[in-house]
Amino acid sequence: xxxxxxxxxxxxxxxxxxxxxxVCDPEVPVLTVLDLGIVRxxxxxxxxxxxxVTITITPTYSGCPAMDVIAMSIRMVLxxxxxxxIDIKQVLSPAWTTDWMSEAGRQKLMAYGIAxxxxxxxxxxxxxxxxxxxxxxxxxxxxxxxxxxQFGSTACKALYKCEDCKEPFDYFKCH
Amino acid sequence: xQASTNLISTTDFLLHLADNALIMGHRNSEWxxxxxxxxQDIAISxxxxxCIGQARNFYQYAARLMGEGHTEDSLAYLRxxxxxxxxxxxxxxxxxxxxxxxxxxxFSTYQYFLFQQLQHNSDAELAGIAAKSLKExxxxxxxxxxxxxxxxDGTEESRQRILQALDALWPYxxxxxxxxxxxxxxxxxxxxxxxxxxxxxxxxxxxxxxxMPDMGWMxxxxxxxxxxxxLGYILAEMQFLQRAYPGAEW
Numbered sequence: 001x002x003x004x005x006x007x008x009x010x011x012x013x014x015x016x017x018x019x020x021x022x023v024c025d026p027e028v029p030v031l032t033v034l035d036l037g038i039v040r041x042x043x044x045x046x047x048x049x050x051x052x053v054t055i056t057i058t059p060t061y062s063g064c065p066a067m068d069v070i071a072m073s074i075r076m077v078l079x080x081x082x083x084x085x086i087d088i089k090q091v092l093s094p095a096w097t098t099d100w101m102s103e104a105g106r107q108k109l110m111a112y113g114i115a116x117x118x119x120x121x122x123x124x125x126x127x128x129x130x131x132x133x134x135x136x137x138x139x140x141x142x143x144x145x146x147x148x149x150q151f152g153s154t155a156c157k158a159l160y161k162c163e164d165c166k167e168p169f170d171y172f173k174c175h
Numbered sequence: 176x177q178a179s180t181n182l183i184s185t186t187d188f189l190l191h192l193a194d195n196a197l198i199m200g201h202r203n204s205e206w207x208x209x210x211x212x213x214x215q216d217i218a219i220s221x222x223x224x225x226c227i228g229q230a231r232n233f234y235q236y237a238a239r240l241m242g243e244g245h246t247e248d249s250l251a252y253l254r255x256x257x258x259x260x261x262x263x264x265x266x267x268x269x270x271x272x273x274x275x276x277x278x279x280x281x282f283s284t285y286q287y288f289l290f291q292q293l294q295h296n297s298d299a300e301l302a303g304i305a306a307k308s309l310k311e312x313x314x315x316x317x318x319x320x321x322x323x324x325x326x327x328d329g330t331e332e333s334r335q336r337i338l339q340a341l342d343a344l345w346p347y348x349x350x351x352x353x354x355x356x357x358x359x360x361x362x363x364x365x366x367x368x369x370x371x372x373x374x375x376x377x378x379x380x381x382x383x384x385x386x387m388p389d390m391g392w393m394x395x396x397x398x399x400x401x402x403x404x405x406l407g408y409i410l411a412e413m414q415f416l417q418r419a420y421p422g423a424e425w
Contacts, residue, residue, distance in 0.1 A: 059228075059307075061224075061225060061228060061311060062225055062228030062229045062231070062232055062307055062308060062311060063224035063225050063226070063227050063228025063229070063231075064228065065224070091303075092232065092303040092304055092306075092307045093299065093302070093303030093306060093307070094306075095303075095306050095307040095310055096307075123310070123313075124310070124313045124314050124317060125313065125317070126287065126313055126316045126317050126320070127317070128317065128320050128321050128324065128379070128382070129321060129324075130317075148214055149214040149215070149217065149218055150218070150314055150317070150318060151214075151217050151218035151221040151222070151314075151318070152217065152221075153217070155221055155224060155225065155311075159214060159217075175310060
């Protein structure tokens with residue numbers, strides 16, 4: 001899913017979308033907020049002075065502690081670019097999904113050492129002791145890996161280990 | 176008149192959902208740094224974080240409806256014990272790992288079936304929080320049910336511990352699916368939630384080689400503010416800072 005619209009309503013919105021490409025997630029700093037798909041809308045009301053900017057964001061998980069920092073980072077990036085009048089709204093619906101992560105984001109994650117969400121979206125079901133997803137090791141690219149825990153260093157990751165290179169690694173789990 | 180009555184019961188219901196999640200999150204967070212192994216310490220801490228995030232969403236919405244300067248923080252930190260509407264099972268002490276995971280399993284099963292219905296609520300905001308939470312609760316349900324089975328069908332000691340936990344917690348399970356007046360706001364069929372809950376628990380206990388307890392007498396009161404002695408201690412710890420230093424920020 002492409003988040004950035006192909007055509008822009010006005011120059012301010014175009015500029016804001018490109019500025020948002022420089023705002024990174026504080027916990028996975030290799031990803032921008034656009035890579036993550038957490039920016040849902042940008043609108044600019046040019047009739048007011050200074051122009052009124054509304055940015056709609058959605059959290060990855062309910063308890064994601066990064067949301068306040070992300071909202072602040074967006075303000076800090078836009079402020080010196082002539083956008084002091086910013087309203088950041090948080091929406092929960094529709095609920096965020098890893099399907100919204102950009103292709104560039106997936107490649108950056110892999111290069112950073114975090115396995116990206118499986119292209120075949122396999123979200124959690126309550127079935128007990130189900131077969132683990134096959135996840136490729138981001139270090140040695142082996143598929144011979146084992147899940148250690150569904151829960152990892154942040155809400156959005158699971159913990160895996162590679163049976164070939166023996167390295168543990170994070171998996172940005174499908175959600 | 177009708178409108179204000181509806182508003183009162185909506186906020187009552189939102190506070191009930193928020194208090195459940197907050198107290199459950201607080202109890203689970205007590206394991207942070209104390210888990211039996213590192214990976215499971217991380218797991219229960221992640222689950223605690225999900226619960227507290229869900230509580231924040233429900234409190235924020237309740238605060239908007241209530242107005243008059245209420246915020247998520249004032250609702251969490253400045254209400255007294257009798258104003259809390261969480262189910263009693265949430266506030267019980269963690270006990271050992273068996274009691275903690277069994278309690279989480281009972282609670283997550285209830286949340287799972289409840290949120291499946293709440294996600295279709297006529298209030299879009301409530302439905303949105305439920306749909307968001309449901310994705311997270313699915314992980315909690317899977318993780319906790321696997322632990323119940325692992326302990327029940329494990330060693331002699333793990334089996335004894337889960338049996339003791341079952342005895343201790345069972346009288347507190349009925350309150351989960353026994354509705355009080357404000358729960359009509361949820362537009363959920365509580366009888367079907369009760370059936371689904373009992374069926375799920377029966378299947379997991381069987382897989383854990385444990386037998387389903389008799390229904391017996393069920394303890395209630397938390398949903399209407401009549402709590403066990405344990406909630407006061409939780410609030411004393413959780414609310415101390417804001418009570419001692421009102422308006423303090425990091």
